[in-house]
Amino acid sequence: MKLMHALTILTCAALLLGSAQxxxxxRTVTGTIRGRIDVRTSGTTELRPDVAALGMHAxxxxxxxxxxxxxxxxxxxxxxxxxxxxxxxxxxxNENFVxxxxxxxxxxxxxxxxxDATYHSVFSLSKAKPFNLGRYAAGRSKSVRFDQPGIxxxxxxxxxxxxxxxxxxxxxxxxVTDDDGRYRLPNVxxxxxxxxxxxETVRGDAPRRAIAIAAEGADVDADFTIR
Amino acid sequence: xxxxxxxxxxTRAGSAQSLPSGPLELANGQxxxxxDIAATIGARDDAAPxxxxxxxxxxxxxxxYEHNALRMFRVSFSGAWRxxxxxxxxxxxxxxxxERFRPYALYVRVRPWTTHAFDVQAGRIPPxxxxxxxxxxxxxxxxxxxxxxxxxLTSLRPSAIPASADDLLVMRGRxxxxxxxxxxxxxxxxxPIISAYQWDVGIEASVATKHIDAxxxxxxxxxxxxxxxxxxxxxxxxxxxxWKPVVGLVIGGxxxxxxxxxxxxxxxxxxxxxxxxxYPQEAFGLDAEYSRDYWLVRGEFIRSRWxxxxxxxxxxxxxxxATAAFVESRYRFTPRLFAAARLDGLRFxxxxxxxxxxxxxxxxxxxxxxxxAGGGVYIQRxxxxxxxxxxxxxxxxxxxxxxxxxxxxxxWF
Numbered sequence: 001m002k003l004m005h006a007l008t009i010l011t012c013a014a015l016l017l018g019s020a021q022x023x024x025x026x027r028t029v030t031g032t033i034r035g036r037i038d039v040r041t042s043g044t045t046e047l048r049p050d051v052a053a054l055g056m057h058a059x060x061x062x063x064x065x066x067x068x069x070x071x072x073x074x075x076x077x078x079x080x081x082x083x084x085x086x087x088x089x090x091x092x093x094n095e096n097f098v099x100x101x102x103x104x105x106x107x108x109x110x111x112x113x114x115x116d117a118t119y120h121s122v123f124s125l126s127k128a129k130p131f132n133l134g135r136y137a138a139g140r141s142k143s144v145r146f147d148q149p150g151i152x153x154x155x156x157x158x159x160x161x162x163x164x165x166x167x168x169x170x171x172x173x174x175x176v177t178d179d180d181g182r183y184r185l186p187n188v189x190x191x192x193x194x195x196x197x198x199x200e201t202v203r204g205d206a207p208r209r210a211i212a213i214a215a216e217g218a219d220v221d222a223d224f225t226i227r
Numbered sequence: 228x229x230x231x232x233x234x235x236x237x238t239r240a241g242s243a244q245s246l247p248s249g250p251l252e253l254a255n256g257q258x259x260x261x262x263d264i265a266a267t268i269g270a271r272d273d274a275a276p277x278x279x280x281x282x283x284x285x286x287x288x289x290x291x292y293e294h295n296a297l298r299m300f301r302v303s304f305s306g307a308w309r310x311x312x313x314x315x316x317x318x319x320x321x322x323x324x325x326e327r328f329r330p331y332a333l334y335v336r337v338r339p340w341t342t343h344a345f346d347v348q349a350g351r352i353p354p355x356x357x358x359x360x361x362x363x364x365x366x367x368x369x370x371x372x373x374x375x376x377x378x379x380l381t382s383l384r385p386s387a388i389p390a391s392a393d394d395l396l397v398m399r400g401r402x403x404x405x406x407x408x409x410x411x412x413x414x415x416x417x418x419p420i421i422s423a424y425q426w427d428v429g430i431e432a433s434v435a436t437k438h439i440d441a442x443x444x445x446x447x448x449x450x451x452x453x454x455x456x457x458x459x460x461x462x463x464x465x466x467x468x469x470w471k472p473v474v475g476l477v478i479g480g481x482x483x484x485x486x487x488x489x490x491x492x493x494x495x496x497x498x499x500x501x502x503x504x505x506y507p508q509e510a511f512g513l514d515a516e517y518s519r520d521y522w523l524v525r526g527e528f529i530r531s532r533w534x535x536x537x538x539x540x541x542x543x544x545x546x547x548x549a550t551a552a553f554v555e556s557r558y559r560f561t562p563r564l565f566a567a568a569r570l571d572g573l574r575f576x577x578x579x580x581x582x583x584x585x586x587x588x589x590x591x592x593x594x595x596x597x598x599x600a601g602g603g604v605y606i607q608r609x610x611x612x613x614x615x616x617x618x619x620x621x622x623x624x625x626x627x628x629x630x631x632x633x634x635x636x637x638x639w640f
Contacts, residue, residue, distance in 0.1 A: 047250070047259065048249075048250050048259065048261040048305070048640075049250065049259050049260070049261055049305040049306055049307035049317055049319075050307070050317075051305045051307070051317045051318070051319045051332045051353070052332075052353045052361040052362065053353070053361070054346065054348070054353060054355060054361075054431065054433040054440075054442045055336070055338070055344060055345075055346030055348070055433045055434075055435060055442075056312075056315065056336060056338045056344070056346055058344070058435075117437065117474065118474060119474055119475050119518065123562050124562065125562050125563060125605055125607055125608060130561070130562040130563065131562060132521070132559060132561060132562040134519075134520035134521040134559070135475065135518050135519055135520055135521075135523075136520070137474040137475065138474065153608075155608050157559075163248075
């Protein structure tokens with residue numbers, strides 16, 4: 001009986017402690033970083049001159065190269081807490097990877113469904129995650145789990161103009177810009193950070209800026225221009 | 228609050244691809260320029276054993292520009308100007324073994340209705356016959372050598388012909404440098420069944436649907452002798468129909484017929500041949516490709532027929548036939564590593580001479596067999612290193628067997 005009492009007390013204590021921690025976490029002061037990334041370069045089409053073809057190349061969508069990923073270069077404690085296994089998707093649609101830029105957290109499994117009427121063969125030679133899914137037809141999907149942070153460039157072995165980027169982050173403080181280049185990075189704990197912008201058209205050092213979230217919490221605006 | 232980790236571990240976009248991966252763009256994307264560069268090293272194919280006369284090497288891999296396909300430095304640039312969705316101008320120039328750049332393709336492509344996949348191309352255009360000649364380069368050729376039908380030089384020449392069957396039989400296995408008593412007195416290379424190294428000039432129309440691709444062309448040369456200028460007032464008609472019953476499977480059938488013999492040579496024989504007599508090359512072919520997962524298999528069967536004037540005894544009766552077939556496959560083991568192999572054969576019809584081979588019916592050129600196998604590594608998506616071993620057999624000529632080892636580094640953007 002004494003053992004049962006002791007277990008009950010310990011369980012209650014653990015529940016109370018967990019509840020207190022959740023309470024404290026919910027009361028942590030956070031701010032939102034927001035702004036706009038103005039991308040003034042369009043990049044390349046990747047479509048080579050199809051000299052050996054007998055006709056115009058079939059119409060295909062073009063990737064949106066104006067999308068940028070905004071992220072904290074260093075992350076606050078707690079950013080690496082494990083959660084349920086995340087899942088994302090990169091579609092093959094109209095000879096185009098959709099989305100063209102996919103930021104994920106390490107440990108995410110990405111599905112690659114083929115929604116075209118033709119074969120695709122998705123592969124990557126990137127150090128962070130080399131993979132080769134082989135040829136598979138419409139309606140089928142294969143998946144890859146990304147565990148190591150880094151940039152994974154994705155290609156199709158059949159259609160040389162098809163390419164995409166998967167950015168694998170070690171933490172969850174990242175976001176991708178919308179159609180207008182706007183972004184919003186919420187729930188950033190108070191502190192000093194380096195905010196960095198990734199865009200595929202940037203050559204050389206990525207644009208970055210020192211950001212401080214005040215102790216009382218506040219929203220911070222940070223705009224960038226990429227030429 | 229503490230700094231814990233770099234989000235991307237210091238990775239930059241540039242580290243994913245350190246060399247250019249896409250074409251150069253000009254004029255707001257209307258003009259694109261791409262390049263293919265391949266350096267291939269291998270043993271010489273023209274080395275003569277002591278008992279041979281001068282230049283009596285094997286010449287198994289010589290092309291119609293007299294370069295060795297297994298020992299070549301090739302640079303090609305292709306460009307496209309697309310002023311609108313209906314119109315494009317395309318070109319490709321190429322240099323082999325540091326010789327001057329030659330125009331390989333130069334044509335205009337028109338799509339009259341943007342809602343229909345119907346195109347017209349005019350100029351120096353890609354061939355419609357078969358499938359291989361439209362993917363000779365870069366990542367499309369998994370090995371280094373070419374199929375015999377598209378590369379191996381037979382002993383036939385359009386500008387010089389044998390007077391008799393004996394004249395032709397003497398040249399068996401010597402397509403790299405054939406010489407005949409009628410026509411051009413100089414020695415010169417023969418022709419392959421289909422030239423993968425030259426394109427013809429003419430006009431072509433194509434249409435594509437979900438399951439059917441069809442194309443037809445009228446050109447000035449023939450499959451074995453593509454020409455910029457028309458040297459015989461004859462036109463070649465060629466066509467191919469491709470059927471895609473399911474995703475991953477393509478089956479095609481091709482036909483071509485065109486005047487082949489040089490016009491000046493034909494005119495010089497007007498006293499001994501019938502006026503208006505034509506000497507065409509006629510060919511039909513079947514091609515197929517199937518791919519699934521990490522496998523890709525494709526093959527072609529080609530039958531070509533040339534007609535020559537019968538000038539003196541022993542006469543060359545009937546047409547001269549050549550039959551070629553190859554099957555090739557590639558398997559990709561890992562994202563970077565692949566292996567490939569090709570099995571290839573070339574056969575000829577029989578003729579009878581008098582002095583040569585004692586009148587025994589003999590193939591008019593020496594049959595050839597070839598096996599090529601190898602593998603490669605993708606250093607990056609558009610940079611490969613590959614190596615092959617190629618074994619050749621020939622029932623004729625000075626050298627009957629030879630094995631080659633060749634390596635290649637290829638880059639394209």
